[in-house]
Amino acid sequence: MMLPLVRxxxxxxxxxxxxxxxxxxxxxxxxxxxxxxxxxxxxRPTAVAHAFMDDWRGLLWALWSxxxxxxxxxxxxxxxxxxxxxLFVQSKLIEISLLPYVVLLQVTPIVAVTPxxxxxxxxTETALTLCATVIAIFPVIxxxxxxxxxxxxxxxxxxxxxxxxxxxxxxxxQIPGALPFFMAGLRxxxxxxxxxxxxxxxxxxxxxxxxxxxxxxxQASFQLDIPRMFAALAMITVTGLVLFALMVGLEKVLLxxxxxxxxxxxx
Amino acid sequence: MNAISETDVPAVDILSAEKVFxxxxxxxxxxxxxxxxxxxxxxxxxxxxxxxxLLKLIxxxxxxxxxxxxxxxxxxxxxxxxxxxLAFVFQDPTLMPWAKIDANIRLPLDxxxxxxxxxxxxxxxxxxxxxxxxxxxxxxxxLSGGMRMRVSIARALVTEPNLLLMDEPFGALDEFTRNRLDxxxxxxxxxxxxxxxxxxxxxxxAVFLSSRIxxxxxxxxxxxxxxxxxxxxxRGQDFRNSDRFAGLCRDLSxxxxxxSIASVAA
Numbered sequence: 001m002m003l004p005l006v007r008x009x010x011x012x013x014x015x016x017x018x019x020x021x022x023x024x025x026x027x028x029x030x031x032x033x034x035x036x037x038x039x040x041x042x043x044r045p046t047a048v049a050h051a052f053m054d055d056w057r058g059l060l061w062a063l064w065s066x067x068x069x070x071x072x073x074x075x076x077x078x079x080x081x082x083x084x085x086x087l088f089v090q091s092k093l094i095e096i097s098l099l100p101y102v103v104l105l106q107v108t109p110i111v112a113v114t115p116x117x118x119x120x121x122x123x124t125e126t127a128l129t130l131c132a133t134v135i136a137i138f139p140v141i142x143x144x145x146x147x148x149x150x151x152x153x154x155x156x157x158x159x160x161x162x163x164x165x166x167x168x169x170x171x172x173x174q175i176p177g178a179l180p181f182f183m184a185g186l187r188x189x190x191x192x193x194x195x196x197x198x199x200x201x202x203x204x205x206x207x208x209x210x211x212x213x214x215x216x217x218x219q220a221s222f223q224l225d226i227p228r229m230f231a232a233l234a235m236i237t238v239t240g241l242v243l244f245a246l247m248v249g250l251e252k253v254l255l256x257x258x259x260x261x262x263x264x265x266x267x
Numbered sequence: 268m269n270a271i272s273e274t275d276v277p278a279v280d281i282l283s284a285e286k287v288f289x290x291x292x293x294x295x296x297x298x299x300x301x302x303x304x305x306x307x308x309x310x311x312x313x314x315x316x317x318x319x320x321l322l323k324l325i326x327x328x329x330x331x332x333x334x335x336x337x338x339x340x341x342x343x344x345x346x347x348x349x350x351x352x353l354a355f356v357f358q359d360p361t362l363m364p365w366a367k368i369d370a371n372i373r374l375p376l377d378x379x380x381x382x383x384x385x386x387x388x389x390x391x392x393x394x395x396x397x398x399x400x401x402x403x404x405x406x407x408x409x410l411s412g413g414m415r416m417r418v419s420i421a422r423a424l425v426t427e428p429n430l431l432l433m434d435e436p437f438g439a440l441d442e443f444t445r446n447r448l449d450x451x452x453x454x455x456x457x458x459x460x461x462x463x464x465x466x467x468x469x470x471x472x473a474v475f476l477s478s479r480i481x482x483x484x485x486x487x488x489x490x491x492x493x494x495x496x497x498x499x500x501x502r503g504q505d506f507r508n509s510d511r512f513a514g515l516c517r518d519l520s521x522x523x524x525x526x527s528i529a530s531v532a533a
Binding site: 154157168 | 374
């Protein structure tokens with residue numbers, strides 16, 4: 001009857017949350033209609049869908065602009081963050097000297113720095129990428145550093161006993177051991193890269209030098225086109241979800257065969 | 268040329284080696300012990316008697332506070348050359364979870380820089396020795412505890428050691444699995460003329476495996492007595508079922524009881 005359907009893994013993972021989403025949308029639609037809430041206050045889901053259909057080319061183009069910045073920032077964060085983490089574990093002195101500045105980067109509100117970066121960096125997209133990178137890099141650095149440090153003591157002793165050099169230890173022990181931590185860092189980082197890109201676009205948008213989804217949201221709000229605003233917002237959210245799902249998938253591919261976090265439960 | 272032949276050279280000579288830990292605790296009182304090549308020596312005794320410490324001294328994982336240890340009549344730098352290789356098996360299998368079984372066994376050869384082809388050949392041999400050829404492409408988490416321990420032993424054997432040091436390697440396994448691994452170990456040691464130093468808590472295991480058992484006592488850690496098991500090798504299930512085996516276990520048990528009484532702090 002119902003039970004085998006719930007037990008089905010595919011149904012549980014995909015259908016159950018989807019049902020919740022549909023129910024919420026239906027309730028939302030019904031409330032808006034029942035109380036006759038005007039679209040400029042709080043638009044119905046169908047109105048948002050209409051707004052999307054009216055100019056899906058323009059919105060998708062804006063999404064592409066935001067996505068470009070997000071992906072560039074993410075790649076830069078992963079590359080630079082990993083490099084910094086590798087540097088940190090090479091010597092305690094390097095870590096002690098640099099860590100305060102990494103933390104400084106993290107605690108400084110990016111909204112406050114973005115205008116400065118946009119003034120300093122001529123190319124808008126480069127400026128936006130820079131802002132998003134500043135936000136997205138921290139989890140990569142901290143997670144990878146912890147991962148490289150968290151080495152199974154038994155294996156570490158074994159490597160020492162076999163007179164393994166620094167590179168062999170790094171390559172064969174520390175890096176594979178750090179992979180689960182690294183992947184957890186990527187999950188957080190990819191979301192932050194998107195948030196960073198959007199936040200930077202808001203800042204840049206006030207100077208009229210942006211083309212992303214945040215700019216669309218601002219334009220729509222000036223024109224009181226609230227359904228379009230919601231449509232752009234929904235696109236950002238969906239993009240974030242997709243990016244997160246991609247990271248989870250990548251984690252499964254890389255770690256699924258050996259790490260507990262990615263293992264399917266055998267029951 | 269030496270007057271004595273190479274096989275008469277003791278694998279390990281411990282000359283009044285003692286160990287005082289950094290916190291001032293006396294881990295080992297000066298110990299005098301010589302291990303001949305081809306011997307299977309078990310270290311047994313109540314907890315705190317320093318049997319693991321003694322094993323680590325022999326592995327050069329720690330250094331004695333005082334006294335000397337010789338390997339084949341030389342310093343530790345002699346270890347590693349042909350005929351003088353040493354391998355250590357820990358209490359845990361300590362395998363790399365991200366690497367397949369064959370890659371785990373190849374690790375010491377990779378670290379030594381052996382070329383891939385020769386290494387793979389030796390890995391295949393080691394896998395066959397411990398009966399895990401079919402598991403080569405699996406991951407450690409797909410194996411049982413006993414199989415993982417076999418992998419750990421294969422990783423030690425792949426380096427073709429002459430001196431095999433094991434620290435309670437089967438302590439975490441059920442008795443049935445332990446007995447089977449003990450039988451395999453006795454056979455392998457016999458076939459390969461291995462010198463073994465084996466730390467254990469089990470009287471039966473010690474008697475089954477050893478040619479000589481060193482009984483230790485605690486407070487401070489020291490050698491309390493020695494016990495010779497003069498049953499022929501290789502040994503199997505019939506030795507375990509014999510009256511001789513039962514008698515030896517009884518005698519060793521008595522000696523251990525005395526050692527534990529002597530271990531009570533003054």
